[in-house]
Amino acid sequence: MNYIELLNRFYHLLQETRVSNNAQLLYYTLLQINNRCSWSDWFARTNVSLSGMMCVSEKALTNARNELKQLGLIDFISSKKRGECTKYTLLNPTKCGTKEVQKKYKGSTKEVQSADISKQKQETKTKTEKSSTKVLPEKYAADDLLNDAILEFIAHRKASKAALTEKGMELIMKKLDRLAMDNDEKIAILHQSIENGWKGVFALKEKPKRQETNFYDDMARWVNEHECE
Structure with missing residues (x-):
């Protein structure tokens, strides 16, 4: 041999x-x-x-x-x-x-x-954890109030041990756009989910009244300005 x-x-x-x-x-x-x-x-x-x-x-x-x-x-x-x-x-x-x-x-x-199987499972778990803890961008909307509400929702999900991935946040934003066109309504939807401990976003039963209040405030301001003249 x-x-x-x-x-x-x-x-x-x-x-x-x-x-x-x-x-x-x-x-x-x-x-x-x-x-x-x-x-x-x-x-x-x-x-x-x-x-x-x-x-x-x-x-x-x-x-x-x-x-x-x-x-x-x-x-x-x-x-x-x-x-x-x-x-x-x-x-x-x-x-x-x-x-x-x-x-x-x-x-x-x-x-x-x-x-070997245990090692593969550990590697998969590590990759999943890295994916779930990936840092998400801090700017989702041009409106500061809406962006703050979105960040609050992300923090709520993380505190619930259900941190959002980048893809998951993308789906949340798309659903939010389908549920409401108005920024105030989107903010109310996000706050609704946070207050109820929900992981998703859902339509409001009642529309927020913030726009109506802003209209009367603007009218009062206009009247005051013209009275001074």
Whole structure:
């Protein structure tokens, strides 16, 4: 069995069996070392030497070589004293051996898959949280009073642990435009949702009377100005 054949068989094994990154790195490292040893049946290296070459801890090295042994790729004789060399030999993985190894390694494979799934869920959760906490623009309307009401509604949603995303706020604004054309009515709609603890916006039962009040105020001001003349 030569270097290329071992690499090819290891590659085929990777298609059928999950092998951790550290175990893969250790196997490639042992191949290189044995290649320099002119393919001896057994060769020796200290844990410190191997972990240094792989840039991993000794514990990670120990886990990786145990994994390779379970997979039927290597065998080793551990040193009895710290600092002494561990002896390694490379085995020839076969199809039959692969099936047997998969049965032995079934539980560990499930653990690795479970860890990958958990990692994916955590990454998805992090992306969702980043999306939901994305800073929204502070200017939604030219009218200052309407813009203040919109910001109050955003703060209300955030306090209710239902923070709006940029897309969610866009939908709220579109619905607000459908419900009312007048800024005063839009403000009243937003205040209605805040007061009732609603997450959405809904039509008013009664129109706001702010415009009527403004009309009479303007008339009174006009009369006063002309009386002074």
